[in-house]
Amino acid sequence: MASIDVREVFFRYTDHWVIEDLSLRVEGGEFWGVIGPNGSGKTTLLRLLYGFLNPQRGTVFIDGGELGRMKRSDIAKKVAVVPQEHQINFPFTSLEVVLMGRSPYLGRLQFENSGDFRIAEWAMGLTDTLRFSGRPINELSGGERQRVFIARALAQEPQIILFDEPTSNLDINHQVEFYDLINRLNLEKKLTILVVSHDINLASEYCRKILLLKGGRIFKMGSPREVVAAEYISQAYGSRVLVDENPLTGSPRITLLRKDAPEGEKPETKGEW
Amino acid sequence: MIVTPKRIITICSLLFCLLLGVILVSLSVGAAELGSAQVVRVLIQGAIHPGIPVGPEGIIILSVRFPRILLAGLVGAALAVAGCCFQALLRNPLADPYILGVSSGSALGAVSAILVGLSTASFGMPLASFCGAIFTVVLVFHVGKVGTGLHTNTLLLAGVIISAFFSAIIMFLISVAQNEDLSKIVFWLMGDFSFSNYHLILIVLPYIMGGTGVIYSYARGFNLMVMGEETAVQLGVDVERLKRMAYILASLITAAAVSVCGLIGFVGLIIPHSVRMLFGPDHRLLIPASALMGASFLIGSDTIARTIAAPTELPVGAVTATFGAPFFIYLLKRRKV
Numbered sequence: 252m253a254s255i256d257v258r259e260v261f262f263r264y265t266d267h268w269v270i271e272d273l274s275l276r277v278e279g280g281e282f283w284g285v286i287g288p289n290g291s292g293k294t295t296l297l298r299l300l301y302g303f304l305n306p307q308r309g310t311v312f313i314d315g316g317e318l319g320r321m322k323r324s325d326i327a328k329k330v331a332v333v334p335q336e337h338q339i340n341f342p343f344t345s346l347e348v349v350l351m352g353r354s355p356y357l358g359r360l361q362f363e364n365s366g367d368f369r370i371a372e373w374a375m376g377l378t379d380t381l382r383f384s385g386r387p388i389n390e391l392s393g394g395e396r397q398r399v400f401i402a403r404a405l406a407q408e409p410q411i412i413l414f415d416e417p418t419s420n421l422d423i424n425h426q427v428e429f430y431d432l433i434n435r436l437n438l439e440k441k442l443t444i445l446v447v448s449h450d451i452n453l454a455s456e457y458c459r460k461i462l463l464l465k466g467g468r469i470f471k472m473g474s475p476r477e478v479v480a481a482e483y484i485s486q487a488y489g490s491r492v493l494v495d496e497n498p499l500t501g502s503p504r505i506t507l508l509r510k511d512a513p514e515g516e517k518p519e520t521k522g523e524w
Numbered sequence: 525m526i527v528t529p530k531r532i533i534t535i536c537s538l539l540f541c542l543l544l545g546v547i548l549v550s551l552s553v554g555a556a557e558l559g560s561a562q563v564v565r566v567l568i569q570g571a572i573h574p575g576i577p578v579g580p581e582g583i584i585i586l587s588v589r590f591p592r593i594l595l596a597g598l599v600g601a602a603l604a605v606a607g608c609c610f611q612a613l614l615r616n617p618l619a620d621p622y623i624l625g626v627s628s629g630s631a632l633g634a635v636s637a638i639l640v641g642l643s644t645a646s647f648g649m650p651l652a653s654f655c656g657a658i659f660t661v662v663l664v665f666h667v668g669k670v671g672t673g674l675h676t677n678t679l680l681l682a683g684v685i686i687s688a689f690f691s692a693i694i695m696f697l698i699s700v701a702q703n704e705d706l707s708k709i710v711f712w713l714m715g716d717f718s719f720s721n722y723h724l725i726l727i728v729l730p731y732i733m734g735g736t737g738v739i740y741s742y743a744r745g746f747n748l749m750v751m752g753e754e755t756a757v758q759l760g761v762d763v764e765r766l767k768r769m770a771y772i773l774a775s776l777i778t779a780a781a782v783s784v785c786g787l788i789g790f791v792g793l794i795i796p797h798s799v800r801m802l803f804g805p806d807h808r809l810l811i812p813a814s815a816l817m818g819a820s821f822l823i824g825s826d827t828i829a830r831t832i833a834a835p836t837e838l839p840v841g842a843v844t845a846t847f848g849a850p851f852f853i854y855l856l857k858r859r860k861v
Contacts, residue, residue: 303757324760332758340617341750341805346526351748355760359741362529362808407759 252279252441253314253329253410255300260309262299269295270306271467277460279314279410282437283445284454284475287464288488293447294335296464297413300445301330314410327355331404333397335415342387345399349375349384352406367406374405378432394425401432411443412436418450426450430457455479456502463487479503527806535803539816543597546820550827551589555834558585592720595728595784596826596840597819599717600791602732602781604799604818607792608811609739609774612746613767614676617800621778621792624683624771628690629660630782631713635697638708649712650724650783657779660686665771674767714839715788717826724784731780735773736815742766743807750805790844791818794852801855821848 255277262270270292277283285293298304299311302318311318313329331352343351352374353367363371375381378398388396397417404412414433418426434457437444448454454461455475463471463478465487471478481494484505491508525531551563558581566585570577577586606621614623621627633656634649642648664686668679698709745766748756756763778792795818796810803809822840825847829840 298754301758303754322760323757323762327758327760330758332754334752334754334758337752339751340615342800343747343751343805344526347747347804347806348751350526351751351759354744354748357744359744362527 253443254279254312255411255443255445256312256315257296257300258310258312260299260306260311262295262304262306264295269467270299273309273467273469275462275469275472277443277445279443280437280441281443282434282457282459283462284458284460285445285447285462285464286449286451286454286478287470291464291487292467293464294415295467297332297415297445297447300413301332302326324355327407327409329409330411330413331407331409332413333400333404333415333417336393336396336420339389342389344385344387345380345391345402346371346375346384348388348399349380349402349406352403355407370408371402371406374402375399377405377436378402393420394422394428397421397425397429398432401429405436409442411445414444414446414448416447416449418448418453426453433457451479451484451505455504456497456500475503479505481505525804527804527809532809532812535809536812536816539813539820543816543820543823546823546827547593547597550593550823551585553827553831554584554589556580556584591722591725592717592826592830593823594722594725595720596717596822598725598728598732599781599785599788600795600818600820600822601815602728602736602777602818603788603792603822604795604814605736605739605811606774606778606781607818608796608807608814609746609770610792611796612750612807613770613774614680615750615752617797618793620789621774621781622687622787622789624679624775625660625664625687625690626657626775626778627782627787628687628694629663630654630657630779631694631787632656632690633659634712634783634786635694635701635709638705638712639697639701647724647727650727653786654779654783657775657782660690661772661775661779673764674771676767679771711839712786713841715786715841715844716837717785717840718830718837720784728780728784732777735777735780736811738769739773739777740811742769743811746770746807747805786841788822788841788844790841790848791822794848795821798852798855 257273257275260270260273261268285296287293295304299306305319313326318326349371350363350367353363353370357363375384378401380398380402383391383395388399391399418429421429430453433444436442446454446458458475461472461475461478462469463483470487471483479494481492484492484494493506493508494503497504548560548563552558552560562581563585566582570586577583603621610619610621610623611617630653634653637649637652642652664679664682667682668674670678701709745761748759748761749763749766753763796814799810799814799817803813825843826840828847829838829843832838
């Protein structure tokens with residue numbers, strides 16, 4: 252189980268700080284959700300956690316090792332990333348894409364061996380993608396492609412998986428399937444998981460810890476109950492919301508309110524802001 | 525189909541046999557029709573007693589046709605490999621070796637050489653064209669650099685703009701050129717192998733072979749690269765180094781190829797694309813298979829260029845497009861949707 256330790260990190264692309272003085276500790280095996288309005292620095296934070304970006308100040312430690320000093324392939328053996336939906340113009344098959352997850356373990360001129368194929372098949376079995384292992388990745392539906400990318404991440408045999416807005420292109424059925432799957436991976440494989448998400452309700456339902464970002468700083472962090480409160484959400488996003496409880500699971504649940512919605516009358520809407 | 529060493533060797537052996545067949549046919553056709561038995565005999569004689577070829581067939585085959593075929597094969601392989609490389613670098617299967625301006629730079633060099641009378645000096649044209657290309661490569665690289673990294677979209681823009689600027693200068697030069705220079709310019713701009721000789725081959729061979737070898741050692745990195753830069757980084761690739769290497773090496777072999785024969789279009793676009801449709805996008809197979817197909821394709825095209833309207837020679841660049849485009853359309857249609 253690998254931890255993530257972010258210490259006083261500052262990052263900017265041009266002249267203003269996108270991430271400002273951010274410190275965070277994610278313990279091994281935890282399941283975190285990162286929420287926050289557009290431009291709050293969620294994706295930037297994620298990119299800092301696997302060394303795609305390097306902070307101008309501060310340090311990120313992965314499993315105790317300083318990210319800036321690690322070799323790329325060593326980082327890739329510990330951290331896998333499931334990217335946001337993006338266009339791919341080259342017709343690699345699903346199996347080829349999943350096998351790419353083995354590349355941190357291969358030398359430059361080395362080919363995948365039978366062990367690598369076994370791991371790829373195992374990862375595809377877990378994500379229910381074996382059925383279309385021979386189909387080109389650019390011909391799959393959004394949900395299928397998403398699962399192939401998760402299989403690739405698993406084939407890396409990482410200890411940490413980062414997800415960047417994984418459900419933004421999925422219908423509700425696939426959204427739930429997706430979270431059920433990563434929940435299982437978190438519990439059974441003890442993977443450390445961090446999900447950047449726009450869907451506060453799903454994050455609050457599945458994640459054990461929530462990080463709410465605003466303007467590149469931590470606005471609030473803690474359990475879903477502590478963070479997903481009308482007060483914090485509406486302050487961070489600048490919109491009226493109603494927060495109550497999911498009657499079946501007890502997780503906090505938000506409902507968006509239109510501007511002219513009536514002020515709260517019912518007792519359970521006392522969380523409204 | 526998953527790419528394994530066995531699959532690479534099988535397919536490349538088949539393509540190599542195809543290449544040998546194309547060479548044999550190309551050696552036997554022309555103004556003097558020779559039988560393939562005759563061709564083989566002369567080749568064996570030439571291999572046993574290198575030096576001055578014997579008899580008229582010997583001279584035709586070993587001094588005229590063979591160097592021309594070798595050069596066309598080398599250039600075809602180089603352009604196809606460069607095409608693979610640029611397509612991976614820009615993550616766009618429609619990129620070609622000329623997209624970042626190498627061609628306009630070498631054209632400017634060659635046209636200038638023709639106008640100042642350098643074209644009669646030995647190696648004057650290749651040298652001028654190579655210098656022009658390298659100058660452009662450096663220029664585009666510096667314009668396309670953002671901070672310490674190469675930004676592919678900026679690179680693409682830089683290439684297109686510099687290309688347009690050089691084309692304008694070439695237009696101007698053409699407008700003031702004399703008649704006899706004009707036809708030389710036109711032939712160079714459309715590609716021409718009629719000046720081939722063994723010296724030229726020996727000069728460009730190290731660039732093309734060396735460049736291709738180093739590019740091939742990054743083949744798996746290219747696979748990850750076309751999945752997106754972030755993906756490549758998270759799978760352990762040093763993307764900035766890969767982009768720099770790909771850009772510099774692909775430009776270098778393009779410059780070397782163009783400097784000896786002028787601008788031959790279509791090979792660098794159609795060959796990688798066709799090979800991808802036939803054998804899949806894995807660069808570990810794509811690069812060597814493209815090199816072999818590129819060589820066969822350009823030798824074939826050049827053979828047609830020098831025979832179809834004999835004794836007049838057509839510019840080979842016109843042939844590659846005329847015969848390449850229908851073939852390409854056939855492949856597009858054949859593909860399962």
